[in-house]
Amino acid sequence: MNHWKLTLSYDGTLFHGWQVQPELPTVQGSLALALKYVTGESVLPQGSGRTDSGVHALAQVTSFALETSIPPANLQRALNRALPPSIRILTAELVDESFHARHSARRKTYEYRIFERRTAASPSERICSPFLAPYAWDCRWQLAIEPMQEASKYLCGTHDFTSFAASDPERGLREEESDDANGKAHGPNPVKTLLQAGWAHEDGLLVYRVTGSGFLHHMVRNIVGTLADVGRGSLAVDEIPRILAARNRTAAGPTAPACGLFLHSVEYDPV
Amino acid sequence: MNHWKLTLSYDGTLFHGWQVQPELPTVQGSLALALKYVTGESVLPQGSGRTDSGVHALAQVTSFALETSIPPANLQRALNRALPPSIRILTAELVDESFHARHSARRKTYEYRIFERRTAASPSERICSPFLAPYAWDCRWQLAIEPMQEASKYLCGTHDFTSFAASDPERGLREEESDDANGKAHGPNPVKTLLQAGWAHEDGLLVYRVTGSGFLHHMVRNIVGTLADVGRGSLAVDEIPRILAARNRTAAGPTAPACGLFLHSVEYDPV
Numbered sequence: 001m002n003h004w005k006l007t008l009s010y011d012g013t014l015f016h017g018w019q020v021q022p023e024l025p026t027v028q029g030s031l032a033l034a035l036k037y038v039t040g041e042s043v044l045p046q047g048s049g050r051t052d053s054g055v056h057a058l059a060q061v062t063s064f065a066l067e068t069s070i071p072p073a074n075l076q077r078a079l080n081r082a083l084p085p086s087i088r089i090l091t092a093e094l095v096d097e098s099f100h101a102r103h104s105a106r107r108k109t110y111e112y113r114i115f116e117r118r119t120a121a122s123p124s125e126r127i128c129s130p131f132l133a134p135y136a137w138d139c140r141w142q143l144a145i146e147p148m149q150e151a152s153k154y155l156c157g158t159h160d161f162t163s164f165a166a167s168d169p170e171r172g173l174r175e176e177e178s179d180d181a182n183g184k185a186h187g188p189n190p191v192k193t194l195l196q197a198g199w200a201h202e203d204g205l206l207v208y209r210v211t212g213s214g215f216l217h218h219m220v221r222n223i224v225g226t227l228a229d230v231g232r233g234s235l236a237v238d239e240i241p242r243i244l245a246a247r248n249r250t251a252a253g254p255t256a257p258a259c260g261l262f263l264h265s266v267e268y269d270p271v
Numbered sequence: 272m273n274h275w276k277l278t279l280s281y282d283g284t285l286f287h288g289w290q291v292q293p294e295l296p297t298v299q300g301s302l303a304l305a306l307k308y309v310t311g312e313s314v315l316p317q318g319s320g321r322t323d324s325g326v327h328a329l330a331q332v333t334s335f336a337l338e339t340s341i342p343p344a345n346l347q348r349a350l351n352r353a354l355p356p357s358i359r360i361l362t363a364e365l366v367d368e369s370f371h372a373r374h375s376a377r378r379k380t381y382e383y384r385i386f387e388r389r390t391a392a393s394p395s396e397r398i399c400s401p402f403l404a405p406y407a408w409d410c411r412w413q414l415a416i417e418p419m420q421e422a423s424k425y426l427c428g429t430h431d432f433t434s435f436a437a438s439d440p441e442r443g444l445r446e447e448e449s450d451d452a453n454g455k456a457h458g459p460n461p462v463k464t465l466l467q468a469g470w471a472h473e474d475g476l477l478v479y480r481v482t483g484s485g486f487l488h489h490m491v492r493n494i495v496g497t498l499a500d501v502g503r504g505s506l507a508v509d510e511i512p513r514i515l516a517a518r519n520r521t522a523a524g525p526t527a528p529a530c531g532l533f534l535h536s537v538e539y540d541p542v
Contacts, residue, residue, distance in 0.1 A: 011401040056402070077396070085404035125348070130282040131327070133356035135402060 001065040004075070005095040006045070011086040012056045013134045013259070019050045027051070027087060031062065034082035038075070039068040048101045048108065048266040049215070054258035056135065058111070059090060061266045063101035099268075107195060107211055109264040110220045112256065114206040114228070118142035136205060137224075137260035143206060143231030145199050151230040152197045152208075154240035155223060162190040162247040164226070166218035166255075190216060190247070199227075209264065218255055226253030272336040275346070276366040277316070282357040283327045284405045284530070290321045298322070298358060302333065305353035309346070310339040319372045319379065319537040320486070325529035327406065329382070330361060332537045334372040370539075378466060380535040381491045383479040383527065385499070389413035407476060408495075408531035414477060414502030416470050422501040423468045423479075425511035426494060433461040433518040435497070437489035437526075461487060461518070470498075480535065489526055497524030 008031070016024040020032065031045050045064040051057060070078075076092040083089070098104075113136040115128045120142065128138040165188075197210040208224055226243065229235035235253065243251045279302070287295040291303065302316050316335040322328060341349075347363040354360070369375075384407040386399045391413065399409040436459075468481040479495055497514065500506035506524060514522045 009401050011404070080398070085399065085409060086401045088398050088401050088404075090398060127351065127359050127361060128356065130280050130357045130359050131406060133282070133359075138356060 001067060001097070002069060003065050003095050003097045003099060004063060004092065005099055005101070006062050006076075006079075006092050007059045007090045008057065008062060009059060009088050009090055010057050011134070012051060012054050014086060015053065017051055017053045017055070018047050018060070020044065027057075027060075028062075030083060030087055031079075034079050035064070035066075037082045038078040039066055039070070041066055041068060046101045048105045049263075051261075051263055052218075052258055055261045055263070056259075057263040059265045060263050061101045061105070061268075063095070063099055065097070101266075104268050105214075105266050106269055107213060107267040108215065109209060109211040109266075110215070111262040111264040112208040112210075112220060112224045113137070113260045113262070114139050114143070114208075114224075114256075115204070116141070116143055116206055134259055135262075137257045139228065141228070141232035143228060144233070145201065145206065145231065147233075147237050148199050148208075148227045148231040150237045151227050151235075151240045152199065152210075152223075154237075154244070156194045156197055158191060158193040159244050160190045160247055161192050161216055161219055161244070163243050163249060163252045164219050164222040165190060165216035165249065166222070167249040188216060192216065192219070221256045221258065221261055222249075222252055222254075224256040224260070228256065229253040272338060272368070273340060274336050274366050274368045274370060275334060275363065276370055276372070277333050277347075277350075277363050278330045278361045279328065279333060280330060280359050280361055281328050282405070283322060283325050285357060286324065288322055288324045288326070289318050289331070291315065298328075298331075299333075301354060301358055302350075305350050306335070306337075308353045309349040310337055310341070312337055312339060317372045319376045320534075322532075322534055323489075323529055326532045326534070327530075328534040330536045331534050332372045332376070332539075334366070334370055336368070372537075375539050376485075376537050377540055378482055378484060378538040379486065380480060380482040380538075381486070382533040382535040383481075383491060383495045384408070384531045384533070385410050385414065385477040385479075385495075385527075386475070387412070387414055387477055405530055406533075408528045410499065412499070412503035414499060415504070416472065416477065416502070418504075418508050419470050419498045419502040421508045422498050422506075422511050423470065423481075423494075425508075425515070427465045427468055429462060429464040430515050431461045431518055432463050432487055432490055432515070434514050434520060434523045435490050435493040436461060436487035436520065437493070438520040459487060463487065463490070492527045492529065492532055493520075493523055493525075495527040495531070499527065500524040 010027050015027050018027045020026050020029040035043055043064045045062040048061040072092040076089045079089045115132060115136040115138050117125050117140050193213040195211045200207050230237055281298050286298050289298045291297050291300040306314055314335045316333040319332040343363040347360045350360045386403060386407040386409050388396050388411050464484040466482045471478050481491060501508055
């Protein structure tokens with residue numbers, strides 16, 4: 001068997017998320033179809049983690065094994081021909097069989113992009129271009145970056161992020177979106193470590209970039225929704241420790257829209 | 272009656288063009304629905320011209336009359352709330368009743384965007400980002416800009432553009448897309464004047480910008496497809512006069528994909 005690691009970028013707008021679902025267009029499903037078309041083999045590529053409906057990826061990572069022998073550049077080209085333009089394979093490489101896109105992941109970075117209709121520089125309402133709308137949260141409030149930056153500092157380090165995890169009444173309190181090694185076997189571990197997080201103004205957008213050892217389901221979108229409450233002045237910066245301590249989803253702010261979220265990159269140990 | 276002129280931008284990806292069609296999402300249809308929702312009135316807004324399925328607009332112009340009296344800023348805001356994020360009203364103004372988005376148009380500018388997989392600077396294949404794919408032609412050839420620039424010069428001025436017009440076997444040889452004053456009444460006039468046209472490298476794209484008194488159906492996409500043939504070396508620059516003289520669609524090159532085309536702006540006489 002040949003073991004593969006692919007990085008891929010996708011526009012999540014028209015996909016029902018990463019994970020394969022019957023009758024619905026998903027990234028994993030499209031990739032499986034393209035692999036079948038190119039190699040004749042039926043494999044389900046594993047992602048570094050799931051992304052939800054409408055969430056994008058700049059560099060998702062996937063792994064799978066094939067019987068077929070094919071040079072990496074050829075597999076990449078053939079898959080890009082078979083896939084829709086909304087999914088592009090950026091790199092394809094042969095890896096050791098111990099490599100697993102989810103289990104081997106060490107750090108993951110997400111990026112969240114906000115378009116502000118009102119800014120300090122232009123207090124009258126700006127209009128979010130139709131060409132930007134699928135890739136940013138068109139936020140009606142003017143957001144003050146400094147308090148959001150301060151509030152974000154409280155989240156860095158190791159915490160129980162239960163307050164920022166999706167609570168799913170049917171399948172338990174929260175669900176692991178991603179890559180925690182103990183994930184599936186022992187139930188999701190709500191304790192995660194954020195290694196780096198911060199806001200920046202970039203190209204007229206307000207961008208949040210956050211790197212962590214792992215993330216719970218909806219965790220980045222719930223963090224951004226809560227920090228936006230801080231930015232618009234409806235939540236005090238020093239409420240963040242209380243929200244963390246509550247270990248209850250209702251303590252935190254709303255979930256920011258999916259379209260602003262990008263899986264930026266996934267890091268692995270060097271081989 | 273209050274007479275209105277609106278400029279609007281739209282992402283054409285998911286619309287079946289400008290013109291209203293039963294059961295299909297169109298820009299004109301969405302706008303009519305939003306106007307009905309906001310004012311209660313049933314009006315069909317007139318565009319400066321039709322755009323095809325998948326063609327975008329940076330600044331389309333539309334006109335219509337309403338009984339309702341409403342301040343321009345309020346109409347703009349209410350329409351933007353009622354419309355999908357893929358259509359944005361950029362400006363709204365009250366105009367004289369003689370104003371008509373199509374009949375009053377004097378010049379129109381289109382922009383066509385090409386992503387080149389192979390360029391002189393990067394001869395190995397570049398990958399068109401999924402976030403760019405809906406807004407550019409992902410062109411497999413390396414294109415030489417100088418001969419395309421030379422070929423474009425032959426098209427400037429007043430010519431019979433029959434060779435670059437969509438030939439429609441059911442409805443006659445070609446159909447007016449747009450704004451020629453004699454259009455509907457006397458059948459399309461294939462003689463058009465291109466006032467300015469040229470290629471430029473912009474943000475990693477090859478961009479064609481063309482300004483004319485009016486355009487035939489598919490004219491810009493057929494011009495770009497033909498100039499791309501020149502750019503990749505399969506058509507000689509000095510074939511362009513022969514193609515114009517042929518007055519036959521089969522003489523020119525292929526139609527470039529819709530997704531690369533943007534209606535850039537429409538100009539009117541100052542009032």
